[in-house]
Amino acid sequence: MDINPILLLAAVMVASTPVLLAAIGELVVERSGVLNLGVEGMMITGAVFGYIIGHGSGSAIGGFAAAALAGACLSLIFGFLTQFLLTNQTATGLGLTLFGLGLSSLVGQGATATYPVTVPRLPIPLLSDIPAIGPILFNHDAVVYLSILLIVLVWFVMFRSRAGLILRAVGENHDAAHALGYPVRLVRMAAIFFGGGCAGLAGAYISLVRVPQWTDGITAGAGWIALAIVVFASWKPFRLLIGAYLFGGVTVLQLNLQADGTLALLDIAIGLLAAAAAVVWLTRSITKKAAAPMDNLLSVIILVLSVVYGLLRLAGMQTIPIEYLSMLPYLATIAVLVGLRASNAPASLGKTFHAST
């Protein structure tokens, strides 16, 4: 197979978009001090409504709007339960996922495409003509641009506006924010609503663009991966971009490996990963004087595994059963969680707020 790196990198951007959208919504929610574990449920609800409305009306915009609304409405259940009935956020979020999975399966019964919907590409004039970078970055559909725009917007509102300051204050210390007279519950409800809308959009991107079809469980854990990426990003918008594209890279790599059948692509990827691990170890041991293997466990693990893989390849290993490759995105998510410890979490995250306490 010919590997076209430009197409590959362009595909990474598309593959990352749903996770990115869901994660930026959840980032806002978590910054307001609420842990909504129902992302997967809101996403899949968005996916089914986006698919049905999009294909029922023949309008992609209608589909995306309906999906965002569906996700946001579902999130209101979570908001009502956690903010007004003071339920445990972890359990309620899980409940939202279970409920969303059931609801989407119920709504999606026999959902088939009546009008085929294509989301048109919008090449950005001039910029998309730049060789290599143009096709990778500037020749996508509107939702890809929207996802990046949202990152910038969230960053701006959160760190450069009064509203963002209040949101962060509520997330860091809800009692103090309450004492200052900020409407804690209202702020949090707004954040939850926004997060639900983003998750709904993310789901619709899967069912309208990435997979273009509807099947039960189509989101396949993307909502959970979005949650992991928020942790990876240390609740910072621009680091989210790195995390989501890393994940998208693994997904695209895995899909290409399945289609390819040879291991050339995996050889390159593992070679690069091993080199990166070695560089990280080296720089750490120079700058921080931390050269001991235990201090660089992730690098050591990656290097050892790469050596094992290299030996297997030298011994004549030709293929990996393709089924096993679909584990890669999930394993990569675990590796990322292990490698980068969470810090900087909003102090009130997951705590129930009640004015009397």
Place this chain on the structure above:
Amino acid sequence: MLRLEKRPQPSTFWTYAAPLVAVVVTILLGMALFASLGKDPVGAIRAIFYEPLFGEFSFYYRPEVIKKAAPLILIATGLAFGFRAGVWNIGAEGQYIMGAICGAGVALAFYPSESRWLVFPLAIIAGTIGGAVWGLIPALLKVKFKTNEILVSLMLVYVAQVLITAFSSGLMRNPEGHGFPGSRNLSQYPAAANGELFAGTGVHWGVIAALIAVAVAYVILTRHQFGFDVRLAGQSPKAASFSGLNPNKLVIISLLLSGGLAGLAGVFEVTGPAGQILGSFPKFYGFTAIIVAYLGRLHPVGILMAGALMALTYIGGEVAQDREQLPAAAIMVFQGMLLFSILGVDVLTNYRLRFGKNEVR
């Protein structure tokens, strides 16, 4: 205006009444849902809650309810320990699948053997260890690297699902299966079969194990130091750390325990009702068990009753599919609503409803 006032102590009355109110609320919400789907709401509720127990074909449905309840109770009992201590094992589904894979793997390794006293116990041990090890991964990562156990255990569910699908068409495929995916049928392999112990009752070894687990959990929770530690860690993490409780130990033990029990449930399921390793191996017990644990108020006896009720909604859901053409997914929505109701009604246990404005203090 309506407002909530914190009770000095949780209300004893509402502790017991809340689950009942939640069930009633869910039934009302469910009736609204079924009516909106154009089905007869009363008929559907009757099909779910009455027909399997007392209807014309209850002799067939009752054993099925018991078979469904056993894994739910086993898994939920294990989860309850962790939930009480604030350790969120959400990956019970993965631990359950790994238990089934390991148990079935050992049983299949001995395939033509006839010594039941060797194969069946070995399969059970292997399955329990398989589930426990799968639960140990998020525990160790949490202790060593402070990763979030919710996300790691969940990612491992997807990994386990890939593994079982891959094994069913590769490593463990039935050599006499004409190339179809799926392992040998273990329920037809006498040395490993987990059949009914008393004909027509639905009681298999998994049911016995579930009852034992509930009894042991009850004793541990009320009479044993570990149960006290768990409750202390859940109610007041600060007090727990002052009393010298090691939170890491608690994380490891609760995940080992819940993983092992989920694995155990997996073995009994794969050697009994399910019969084989297959990509469509009965799914969702691990997730439904979360609802069961909450509905049972994280208490072993409550979980026993909640598991039976949840199993009833499964079987009743099948009856309603036949009688009222109720879509299968409607029952999932119904179960989700049950979890929302139990969580929502719980507010009355810790808070009092008051009319009027907040007093100035």
